[in-house]
Amino acid sequence: MNSGEPAVAIDNLVKRFGDFVAVDHVFCRVDRGEIFGFLGPNGAGKSTTIRILCGLLTPTEGEARVDGLDVGREPEKVRQRIGYMSQKFSLYDDLTVEENIDFFSGVYGVPADKAAGRKDYALRISGLEARRRTMTRLLPGGWKQRLALGCAVLHEPPILFLDEPTSGVDPIARRGFWDLIYEFAAGGQTVFVTTHYMQEAEYCHRLALMNQGRIIALGPPNDLKRERGLGSMEEVFVAAIEAEEARDQ
Numbered sequence: 161m162n163s164g165e166p167a168v169a170i171d172n173l174v175k176r177f178g179d180f181v182a183v184d185h186v187f188c189r190v191d192r193g194e195i196f197g198f199l200g201p202n203g204a205g206k207s208t209t210i211r212i213l214c215g216l217l218t219p220t221e222g223e224a225r226v227d228g229l230d231v232g233r234e235p236e237k238v239r240q241r242i243g244y245m246s247q248k249f250s251l252y253d254d255l256t257v258e259e260n261i262d263f264f265s266g267v268y269g270v271p272a273d274k275a276a277g278r279k280d281y282a283l284r285i286s287g288l289e290a291r292r293r294t295m296t297r298l299l300p301g302g303w304k305q306r307l308a309l310g311c312a313v314l315h316e317p318p319i320l321f322l323d324e325p326t327s328g329v330d331p332i333a334r335r336g337f338w339d340l341i342y343e344f345a346a347g348g349q350t351v352f353v354t355t356h357y358m359q360e361a362e363y364c365h366r367l368a369l370m371n372q373g374r375i376i377a378l379g380p381p382n383d384l385k386r387e388r389g390l391g392s393m394e395e396v397f398v399a400a401i402e403a404e405e406a407r408d409q
C-alpha cells in the first residue's frame with residue numbers, strides 16, 4: 161500500500177467526448193478508510209469519473225492518482241489495487257454463484273493458496289453459502305448485487321469503486337449492503353460510491369455533488385445541510401443544482 165498518499169487524488173481532471181465535456185476540471189481528494197459519495201443528476205459525469213479512476217478511460221487533461229498510481233500512465237497497476245462494481249450488473253447470469261466467484265478470483269489473480277478462503281469470505285458476506293450452486297440469474301436483485309460486491313473484493317483491494325451498487329435494491333437489502341460498506345471502511349478500505357438515494361448519501365463520510373461535469377458542493381452531509389440551513393440532503397441537492405442553473409443563465 162502506498163500509505164503516504166491519499167486513496168484518490170484528482171487534479172484538474174477533464175474528459176471530453178468530441179466537443180462534449182463530460183468531466184470539467186474536477187479536483188478532489190479521498191482519504192484512506194473514507195466512505196466518499198458521489199451524487200448528481202443523470203449524465204452529471206459520475207460514471208465517467210469512476211471509469212477514469214479505474215483505469216478504463218484515459219483522461220483528456222489533468223491527472224488522477226489512485227493508491228498513489230497515475231491512472232493515465234499505469235492503468236494495469238491501478239486495476240490490481242481496486243475493486244469495481246460497474247453501474248450495469250457485472251456478473252455472468254448463466255454461471256452459478258460459485259462459478260462466478262471462481263471466475264473473478266482467476267481474473268483478479270487471487271493466489272491458489274488463498275482462493276478457497278477468499279471464496280468462503282465472498283460467500284459469507286453475500287449471504288449465499290447455502291445457494292452456492294444456484295444459477296445467478298435466479299437470484300433476487302439484492303442478492304446479485306451482494307454477490308457482485310463479494311466478487312469485487314476477492315483480491316482484497318484497498319480501494320473500492322461502487323457505481324450505483326444498490327440501484328433497484330429493496331430498502332432492507334440496501335441496509336445490509338451498507339453494513340458491509342461500513343465493515344470495509346472500518347477495516348481501512350476506501351469506498352468511493354455513487355448513488356441516487358438520498359438516504360445513502362447521509363451514510364457517507366463526505367459527499368461530492370456533481371452537475372454537468374463539475375463538482376458544485378463538497379463536504380460531510382451535515383456540513384452541506386448546515387451551511388445552507390436545510391434539513392435534508394434532498395433539499396441540498398435541489399438547491400445546489402438550482403443555484404448552479406441560475407448562475408449559468
Ligand SMILES: Nc1ncnc2c1ncn2[C@@H]1O[C@H](COP(=O)(O)OP(=O)(O)OP(=O)(O)O)[C@@H](O)[C@H]1O
Pocket residue numbers: 177180182200201202203204205206207208209247
Ligand atoms: N463514451 C461516450 N461517448 C460519448 N458520450 C459519453 C460517453 N460516455 C458518457 N458520455 C456522456 O457523458 C455524460 C456523463 O455520463 P455519465 O455516464 O458519466 O453520467 P452519470 O453521472 O454516471 O449519470 P447516471 O446517473 O445516469 O448514471 C452523459 O451525457 C453521457 O451521455
Ligand SMILES: [Mg+2]
Pocket residue numbers: 206207208247323
Ligand atoms: Mg452513472
